[in-house]
Amino acid sequence: MTESNIYQNIREALAEAPRNQYTVEMHLQMIKYADALKTVTSKEFCEGVGLKPSFGTEFSKMRNLTQRLKSAGLDTDLL
Incomplete structure (x- = not known):
């Protein structure tokens, strides 16, 4: 999956998220694609x-959190 495909998937997920779940969905998508976006800066992600x-700070936090979650057994492919 290309970087532009990932961005499109995230945009679609955010557009479909209920208003009161937008931030939760954004964090989930950041965790889901953290490995594929390892070399992307927070600025590039936001753009x-x-x-x-x-929101670049949130991206950096979620990318760091992903490593901890994976160490605890999270399979991001199931998200």
């Missing part, structure tokens, strides 16, 4: 998805 640059 690719169409998020405000301030």
